[in-house]
Amino acid sequence: MTIGLNHSTGLNHFMTSWKSGNDLGIGNYSFKIDPSGFPQVFLYKNLAKVWRAGLWTGQRLSGMPEVTHAYICNASFVNDDEEISFQMGTTNNSIILRVVVNETGFAQRYTWNPRDHRWIQIWSAPEEDCDKYGYCGPNSNCDKTQMYSDKFICSCLPGFEPKSPEAWFLRDGSAGCIQKPNASVCESGEGFVKVEHVKGYASAYYEMNGGTGCLTWHGEMVDIRTYTYAGQDFYVRVDAVDLARYRKNGGHNSKKLMMVAIVVVFVALICMAASAFYLRVKKRGRNSPSLSFIAPSTHFEESLHEKSAELLPLFDLETIAATTNNFSADNKLGQGGFGHVYKGSLKGMEVAIKRLSKSSGQGIEEFKNEITLIAKLQHRNLVRILGCCIEKEEKMLIYEYLPNKSLDSFIFDERKRLLLDWRRRYEIICGIARGIVYLHHDSRLRIIHRDLKASNVLLDAEMNPKISDFGMARIFGGDQVGADTKHVVGTYGYMAPEYAMQGHFSIKSDVYSFGVLLLEIVTGRRNAGSHIESPTLSLIGHVWDQWTNDKAIEVIDSKLEDSYPIAEVLRCIQIGLVCVQDGATDRPKMSEVVAMLGKEAFLPSPKQPAFIIKKANQGDGTRCSEGIASINEMTLTMPHGR
Structure with a gap:
């Protein structure tokens, strides 16, 4: 397989998807080289970049760590006066390789199994959020290892901070990061901080340092992600304050000390929470086998309002009614056993509003339970709750809007x-x-x-x-x-x-x-x-x-x-x-x-x-x-x- 541009003939080789599995017409997705700047391979949806294969390292494209000379496939990259091209072949002539771009937006590689007479998929991209082009916005880094914890997979590069702290808190990193205010990088003790094992890129001017295999960028860094073992190292220029912070106690030792400090604080917080939890449960008695935080109250409405205000932002009924067009049928997304769900927009963000049915006596307990539970949870595979509304006889929860609805x-x-x-x-x-x-x-x-x-x-x-x-x-x-x-x-x-x-x-x-x-x-x-x-x-x-x-x-x-x-x-x-x-x-x-x-x-x-x-x-x-x-x-x- 070869894709690329021949300067002499003007011929541009690239791959496109079918319209569908049954329609062989030209589809929306294409796999081709962008020859501008330092040439790179991209997967496009129409003109929008979906996935980037990364820079050529001499052995592989940095965004395709699976492709090495020691495995089934090998690869080469040409960038001279005659052509710009990327070629992928096999390490053995007996191996049959097939590369496709399918209509659902994936570039995939298959090998033929002659014994079972079938194609075996050995690679596919994009596979995860960090693969998606610019997922964390400019000047930030996407680390997929964070997806197994409650941490955000996006993090700002050294010397930068979230452009939109509110969106960042809600796990939306698309706005990326901007340089910290009042940063001084003009001969005032500034220096460079090393960022390891990444797929680097820039959308602005670059310089190739001849003979060293190094690239120098000036401008915003886009589509950076971390790999566990693969990737390249790059250095970010920071001011004296940030440089001192990163150098404090010397490299890895500072990281270890920081980790120890975090663990100590975390354990202390757990102990404090456990003590508070024990005292709270003890006050309630020991009759219930389930240690649920939900307990009957003689002042149910007051306690519910206090609980909500403590855990979540409160929205007034007038705002919710306005954003749902007074709960019109056109804004209705669906309904369940405890009420209806409507689509709305709050602070420029699309939201789903769950309106508790007034006739649902059981649903009030469930409503209070969701407030207690979800407000404490942060994980990329749990729906985020953004706020609530408790006014008059109305009780509503505001969630992030998910356009593809339910599985x-x-x-x-x-x-x-x-x-x-x-x-x-x-x-x-x-x-x-x-x-x-x-x-x-x-x-x-x-x-x-x-x-x-x-x-x-x-x-x-x-x-x-x-x-x-x-x-x-x-x-x-x-x-x-x-x-x-x-x-x-x-x-x-x-x-x-x-x-x-x-x-x-x-x-x-x-x-x-x-x-x-x-x-x-x-x-x-x-x-x-x-x-x-x-x-x-x-x-x-x-x-x-x-x-x-x-x-x-x-x-x-x-x-x-x-x-x-x-x-x-x-x-x-x-x-x-x-x-x-x-x-x-x-x-x-x-x-x-x-x-x-x-x-x-x-x-x-x-x-x-x-x-x-x-x-x-x-x-x-x-x-x-x-x-x-x-x-x-x-x-x-x-x-x-x-």
């Missing part, structure tokens, strides 16, 4: 499911799993969601998943991992057996729900409902039957066609079955699930799942003795969009 509107729709190729589905699965790990293990308090389902996973503009609707969630403290309740809440098809039948919920209840959701994403089918080709009444039963008969490949969504790595998909099916095992103790923790998805942990063989209910009429005319149990005092929601 169920995609995976259960025959047409829209075509937009979810395997790579996108896999990223959605992993994102949901990371969000649950944060709730169970990494947040300050252990949180059990209790209503994980496809309609409670929302998708942002880039199809990143965000878990929503914490009205039924419960908080635990200390080492507590479960509790019992007489009031079972949840959604048919997603509830673990021990919860549905006995009222016992735990972190393993969420694991079960995740397993159901994973299997729905892989198959494109709802768990609830009969399957014609299977003698069982659920998707879980159907997948289990096919798995035990070595036919698991037949449950994979046909909309994926053959564009997926079969081993990875089968691994996901096995993980899903491991998560929905009948015994809660047999199910893994979500941290173990994430390791399994990353192929970093042993994957056990699944035992029979729960709720394998046979259809009443069998082919031999007999009736199955199994039935569906009737459960009293249960609140169920149907698994449809809210």
Whole structure:
């Protein structure tokens, strides 16, 4: 494969996508070289840059660390008076390589497996937020390792600060960073700070230092990201104050001391929080097995208003009514068991406004629960809550607006499911799993969601998943991992057996729900409902039957066609079955699930799942003795969009 520009002939080689999987016309995406400045390879959507392959390092493009001379592929770059070109080949003539730009906006590389007669995907871009061009804006750095914590993946370069602190706090880094005010860089003790393992770039003037392999930039730095091992080093010029701060106590030692200080402060804060939590619980008594912060109050409205003001920005009813056009039907996004959701705009940002139904007595507790929970949570795979409104009889929550709505509107729709190729589905699965790990293990308090389902996973503009609707969630403290309740809440098809039948919920209840959701994403089918080709009444039963008969490949969504790595998909099916095992103790923790998805942990063989209910009429005319149990005092929601 060769792309590039021939100066003599004017011929420009580049790749374009099809319009769709069935339309071979010229599509919106192209893969080509930008010859201006220091030439680089870009993936474009029309004229907009989507992904950048980075600078040529002599062995590879810095944004493609997977391409080395020692692996399947090799690469070369030419930049002389005759041509500017990038070439990719194979290390062995027997290897057949295929590079494509597909209609969904990905550049992908495949090799041919002659034994199985199929193409195997070995590379795809962009794969994550940090791959997206300019995701963190100018003069900032995107570090994907932060996505596994509650930290923002964007950070300003040394000597810079967020251009819009408010947007930065809300995890929107698109405005980037600007140089700190009053910075002095004119022979006043200024110097350079080293930034390691990055994909560097500039949108302004550059100089090539002949013979040294170095580039010098002047202007804003755009599309910088950190790699764990690959990438290049560059130096940012800072003033004397910042330079002294970075040099204090000498390089790595200062970093270690800083880390120690952070850990000490963090532990102290935990101890203080734990002490306060213990005293608070002690005052309330020890009768409730669930250490939820939600408690009845004789002055409910006053306490609710105080709680909201303490945790979230408050908006007045007049402002909310104006931004939703007085809650008009045209602004309505959907509805759920506790009210309606409307689209609006506050402070120039699109938002989703959840309006609690006045007739929902149970919903008031859920509303207060969401305020208590979500305001304390910060993770890229959880929906962000931006404020609330409590006025007169109105109670509303303001969330970030997610344009692609809920996951169920995609995976259960025959047409829209075509937009979810395997790579996108896999990223959605992993994102949901990371969000649950944060709730169970990494947040300050252990949180059990209790209503994980496809309609409670929302998708942002880039199809990143965000878990929503914490009205039924419960908080635990200390080492507590479960509790019992007489009031079972949840959604048919997603509830673990021990919860549905006995009222016992735990972190393993969420694991079960995740397993159901994973299997729905892989198959494109709802768990609830009969399957014609299977003698069982659920998707879980159907997948289990096919798995035990070595036919698991037949449950994979046909909309994926053959564009997926079969081993990875089968691994996901096995993980899903491991998560929905009948015994809660047999199910893994979500941290173990994430390791399994990353192929970093042993994957056990699944035992029979729960709720394998046979259809009443069998082919031999007999009736199955199994039935569906009737459960009293249960609140169920149907698994449809809210």
